[in-house]
Amino acid sequence: MEQLVGNSVLHLDTSKVETYELHDMQELVITTTANTANELVIKLVEDMDLHCKIQLANHSQLHILFDNGAKHTKLQIEADVQLAATIKIGMYELSDSEVQEKVLVNLLAEDATAKIVSTSISTTKKAFDIECIHHAPNTNSDMNNFEISDAKANYDLRACGTIKKGAFGSKSHQMSRILTTSDDQVSKATPVLLIDENDVMASHANSMGKMDEQHLYYLTSRGMDEKQAKELLTLSYLLPISEVFDNEDMRSEYINKVRSRVGL
Template sequence: MAETVLTLHESPVSPVVLQETLRELVIDASAPLTLTLTAPAQTACSLVVRIRRAEALTIQVRAEAASQLTLLYWNESSTPITIRESNEIYRDARFKAAYVQLNPGTVDHQSKTLLKESGAEALVQSAVIAQTQKQFVVDLIHQAGQTTGIIENYSIVLQGGRYRMEATGKIEKGARGAKSHQTSRALTFDAQQTATILPKLLIDENDVEASHATTIGQMDENQMYYLQSRGLSEDEAIRLVTIGYLLPIARISDDPKLQEALAQEIETKVNEVCLTSSK
């Protein structure tokens, strides 16, 4: 079956029932847009959502029982954008969402993922280059037992950038056997760059697993010295480290061809962004 690309323009509400042949969805809207995505029960879909233009975007996702849904949001907009996103994950469904924010525009993104029924799993990732203000609130809420939720955030803060991440894993009363884990990392290159990470765990039940790990700091001087001793300039070393820092998000898909394409696109974009920033 031929793969398809769907482009959304000015429709204020755009419901999409996902199917295996839909591989890419492009958003190019000058007015506020509400996008609803549904993965029917026992289906599998991997979708790239390219945001080329969207002043305000509301996203509502429903992954029904035993579905497998992977969403990669790639923000290409150069203008400010506000995103409000909610995800509902049902029995034995597997949900992956990755947010790639390498664009120069400001971002205000709030994401809430609800693990509604037993067996639901969610992985929420982000890869960010902050040249301007990038602000994120990510909530992953266990409403049923035997659910698994993972949050992973990777960010690079360049000159003039401001990065803020609030990541919360919540296990509600009655959600026994739930597993909630999160990792957030922010890399800066000088003391004038700003990164704030606020990890939270809210646990209202016993017999659960929960953890968080946070790292904020500048690049190791010994690492930079080593790279430069191998013949790289400072700018080249920064680009190499940035690419390596963000590449884990390319593994969001199980498709090797898509992984390779994402890795190449990340490398190309990072080179462009770092070259512009160094001028």
């Protein structure tokens, strides 16, 4: 793990798998080189107001996960994705922190692709504003959000897919699942689709509510106690964060972190 102190620029000119821990930082710039594939974890370990600018070169890949362990965090991510480049962004928000995060991805050239996955457990205020804008033909975006709202949670999500005129053949999909574990919480999800082109595909799907009693009954009838059954169902909400990575070590690390967080 490398530590970055102060405003920093990461130029990824070769493919790598790396973890960075940020300190005393307001701006982080990340650029890729054509035909490289990188997988990064960015750890936020202290309170900060961070602006992260990402620029993907043609035919490059960047899988990046922001792992927030601070108490108060403001995070703004802007990514520009060029020809046939792919970005995956993960937001790992399983701490008790207060969070305000904004993600904007611009798909600027043909065959640019974005996938965004957020997982969060809320006992305080967490707000997410996520948008993918399709500027070019045959671009693809997928936004998946998973939230567990415990007592005292105030969770607010806005997810927006925008397809500009001329971005024909593009696909914009989003899905949000919110599990509420208490009546003493406020959760809101606002899906938005802004479409200015005919030959496209776009969809959104939302679900919000308490644990399915039939699922609980099935698991307890197979020998689990109620606590174990609830922990297993909770785990299923959070594990998709591991899909940000292709690297097996990274994927296993975050599967284990999620399992530990829910008590399994």
